[in-house]
Amino acid sequence: MQEEKRLTKQSVDEARIARAVREILVAIGEDPVRGGLIETPRRVAEAYARLFAGHFEDPACYLEGSFAEETRDLILIRDLPVASFCEHHMLPFTGKAHVGYVPNGTVAGFSELARVVEGYARRLQLQERLTAQVADTVHGKLGSLGVIVVVEAEHTCMSMRGAEVPGSVAVTSAARGVFEEDAARRAETLALIFRGSTT
Numbered sequence: 146m147q148e149e150k151r152l153t154k155q156s157v158d159e160a161r162i163a164r165a166v167r168e169i170l171v172a173i174g175e176d177p178v179r180g181g182l183i184e185t186p187r188r189v190a191e192a193y194a195r196l197f198a199g200h201f202e203d204p205a206c207y208l209e210g211s212f213a214e215e216t217r218d219l220i221l222i223r224d225l226p227v228a229s230f231c232e233h234h235m236l237p238f239t240g241k242a243h244v245g246y247v248p249n250g251t252v253a254g255f256s257e258l259a260r261v262v263e264g265y266a267r268r269l270q271l272q273e274r275l276t277a278q279v280a281d282t283v284h285g286k287l288g289s290l291g292v293i294v295v296v297e298a299e300h301t302c303m304s305m306r307g308a309e310v311p312g313s314v315a316v317t318s319a320a321r322g323v324f325e326e327d328a329a330r331r332a333e334t335l336a337l338i339f340r341g342s343t344t
């Protein structure tokens with residue numbers, strides 16, 4: 146249907162976004178042709194093209210170039226930036242992701258893990274789903290012994306409307322493999338994650 150048609154396109158339809166933004170400007174009582182707004186639909190379309198590029202990519206591809214390394218020790222990347230949009234309000238949520246895994250012969254480049262997070266973040270998202278998608282992708286693609294992902298984010302749909310609780314941070318986590326099975330190992334890794342956290 147409409148939804149599937151949109152998803153099979155190769156990139157964001159910027160002209161369509163610009164038309165829709167013009168409509169929103171009228172709907173909120175603005176004048177879309179006044180000086181300050183005349184370029185706004187185009188600017189929003191350009192921004193959305195980048196912010197929602199994740200709808201058109203499979204972030205697992207960033208782990209294709211992972212390399213063989215015989216280590217079974219924890220690898221933890223903390224404070225990867227997260228900038229995404231909640232799918233309920235289309236308002237941004239921002240924060241950081243922490244990705245820890247125990248490899249089983251295959252190790253990913255640090256920046257590749259950041260790209261996986263970004264690829265899933267550049268979509269309409271739920272923080273819970275984003276967290277699980279990163280965990281499942283790293284676990285599945287690297288064949289790791291275990292993965293733990295924690296995302297901490299501030300949601301503007303919470304801070305700017307509705308409940309209006311500025312400064313509150315939502316924390317989600319997903320554990321796979323050894324982190325799911327071994328509570329002590331999970332607790333040890335979570336302690337490492339939160340020790341350096343500033344939020």
Ligand SMILES: [Zn+2]
Nearest residue numbers: 231233234302
């Ligand atoms: Zn929301």
